[in-house]
Amino acid sequence: MNVSFTEAQLALVPELPLLIEQRYHMLKLIKASGPVGRRTLSSMSGYSERETRTMLELLKDQGLVHIAKEGVSATEKGIEVLFVLHDTMEEKSGRRQLANKLSEQLAIRNVFVVEGDADHSALTKKLLGMQTAKQFSAHVKDVKIVAVTGGSSVAAVPPFMPTEELKDVLFIAARGGVGEELGLQANVIAASFAETCDASYKAFYYPDTLSEEAHAVFQHEPAAKEMLDLYSQTDCVIHGVGDAAKMALLRNSPEDEQQILADQQAKGEAFGFYFNQQGEIVHRIRTVGIQMEQLQNVPLVFAVAGGASKAEALLSYLASAPSHTILVTDEGAAEKMLSLIKRM
Template identity: 80%
Template sequence: MNLSFIDAQHALVPELPTLIEQRYHMLKLIKISGPVGRRTLSSMSGYSERETRTMLELLKEQELVNIAKEGVSVTEKGIEVLFVLHDTIEERSGRHQLANELTRRLAIQKVHVVEGDSDHSELTKQLLGMQTAKQFRTHIQNRKIVAVTGGSSVAGIPPFMQNDELSDVLFVAARGGVGEELGLQANIIAASFAEACDASYKAFYYPDTLSEEAHAVFQHEPAAKEMLELYSKTECVIHGIGDASRMALLRNSSDKEQQILVERQAKGEAFGFYFNQQGEIVHRIRTVGIQIEQLQQVPLLFAVAGGASKAQAILSYLASAPPQTILITDEAAAEEMLALM
């Protein structure tokens, strides 16, 4: 019998892979949330406070975490351990296989899958933000204009971009908005990205209640013309994908508009456009912003959405999405998408 070194380790200490994954998971939680208290860690991880305390003591002995009055944080050595183990742990989890299968079947550039279900886990939402920030750093290179949409998935990215100095980048809201309407979030999120990256941003306030005639006039206003010019030069877009019916409710759409979405079988929404299962545009909101046809010319596209409940919406958008799209999603959405396909 010829055992490999790894096989011999497992034969001698069969619980080793489980221990490694448990400590890796705890270290990742601390990296995402730190400085963080022990009780919070216990709640987030699912371990008892006693188990959490024991694990933290072990991690501290190995100089992987610091335990201070303000909470637990990861050391430089701990960050390096996370980096080295990342691919091996992800491979073992099956998420790589999920991502590769979705990449092949969706015919887009790449899919990245994080653990969990965003519908039920705040941690998974944070992992989506962390993974998107990581991919953004990897791919942004010398691109100067980045458009971002509203939504909680995109809003979760800037906290993981701290200390990313991109002073020559301009973040812009992907479409206009004003008041309590969701489009305002894009303005706020663009500002959050700029603050995190020591960059600049451009907000765009568009009153969505304008009539069709006023909308046509507004597009010729200097502010609108300036934004339209920026949209034509955009080199990267980061956007969410919404469930059509939920987005209609959040936007306080009229009963007539909601009925139209039902009749036309709208499943997903992005950029104010609604899509059916085949990826066809069945309705759109009157606004000024990035147009769907413009996306084909944008070299770098990030779509961020998770949760099993959003699987149908994600598929409806991706049915006609540009092939250069990079999707960041979670296990629950990925598994449900494959089941639906």
């Protein structure tokens, strides 16, 4: 009788797979949220405080976490362990299969699915940021100009970005600022990326309320011309996708404009463009920024959005997105998207 090493381990310690899964999950929570308190970890993980304390002591003894007054954080060794185990654990969770199925349906370069639903979990939003930063790091070579949009999903990325090899990178806003919450504006997020990566950034302010005539004049201003030149040289775009109706409200769009979006059955929004279910552009706001046709020539494009409520918006945008797009989303959005696709 030939027994493999793995079979022998399981015969001796049958609970081993569960223990690995539990400790991996805890370590991932710590990496995404650290420094974080034990009580908060207990609440996020679903384990009792006693179970959490025991697990933290085990992780600490193995040099995977650091416990201090301000909370628990992952060590370099802990982060490396997460990296090594990531693909295997994602395969076991079923998220890799979910991502592959969605990638085939959408006909885009790749899809990565993180656990949870961002509509109901702040942690899931952090996991979206962590996964996007991880994939960016895998493709960072030769990237010189990165354009980023506003929004909470993109704002979750900077804390997890690599700090090495990015000093020569320039981060820019993918388009002029909109009336979003200050911390979620593209200019602020570009600055956040630059600060984390010890890189540089360039802000670009553009009032959303310009008339058509003023917009035509503004495009010839030196600041606008400089940004247009940078957009033509952009190597990477990291962008969110919004719900059309919610974005129109966020921008305080006039009632007649909101009615146009309703009449045209706009579902999703990206870069100031609004899309219907078929991926057709049905409306756009006046701004200076990355154009949809330019995305085809940008080598690295990340779309980042999660939550089941974003499923329809994501499908409408992705129906005409560049085929080399890399989507980072969550289980809530992925499952809802597949469900909607089946009904089409």
